[in-house]
Amino acid sequence: xxxxxxxxxxxxxxxxxxxxxxxxxxxxxxxxxxxxxxxxxxxxxxxxxxxxxxxxxxxxxxxxxxxxxxxxxxxxxxxxxxxxxxxxxxxxxxxxxxxxxxxxxxxxxxxxxxxxxxxxxxxxxxxxxxxxxxxxxxxxxxxxxx
Numbered sequence: 443x444x445x446x447x448x449x450x451x452x453x454x455x456x457x458x459x460x461x462x463x464x465x466x467x468x469x470x471x472x473x474x475x476x477x478x479x480x481x482x483x484x485x486x487x488x489x490x491x492x493x494x495x496x497x498x499x500x501x502x503x504x505x506x507x508x509x510x511x512x513x514x515x516x517x518x519x520x521x522x523x524x525x526x527x528x529x530x531x532x533x534x535x536x537x538x539x540x541x542x543x544x545x546x547x548x549x550x551x552x553x554x555x556x557x558x559x560x561x562x563x564x565x566x567x568x569x570x571x572x573x574x575x576x577x578x579x580x581x582x583x584x585x586x587x588x
Contacts (some may be wrong), residue, residue: 450525474513489544507536511536514552530585534582536579540576543570549573554582560588561584563583
């Protein structure tokens with residue numbers, strides 16, 4: 443069985459990162475998916491009753507939303523920077539702007555704001571029906587592998 447680093451190295455060669463996502467248990471648990479359009483990537487958290495935290499609204503659990511956004515940013519860095527290992531989270535700040543409703547898919551887009559030799563700063567925006575109506579926004583700092 444290949445190690446995560448071996449899977450990552452092979453994916454950098456093919457530029458196809460589905461095996462990386464498949465190798466992350468939490469990504470499989472929440473159903474994280476993505477589509478790549480050149481250098482742009484849209485991440486998707488599909489509607490899933492198991493991700494509901496408040497069944498009365500219903501609304502997706504805040505921890506699932508945060509985990510989805512953090513993982514999207516880490517995978518985005520892997521894709522864009524050809525990192526030899528998964529970036530490690532240093533700091534994550536999340537603002538919930540409106541309820542993340544159940545019964546709808548949630549999408550996220552990441553933007554690398556600054557990338558140094560050791561640390562990368564990423565902004566993540568999540569939405570459901572309209573990109574301009576964000577349900578959450580986050581800022582993350584990652585430690586990059588040397």
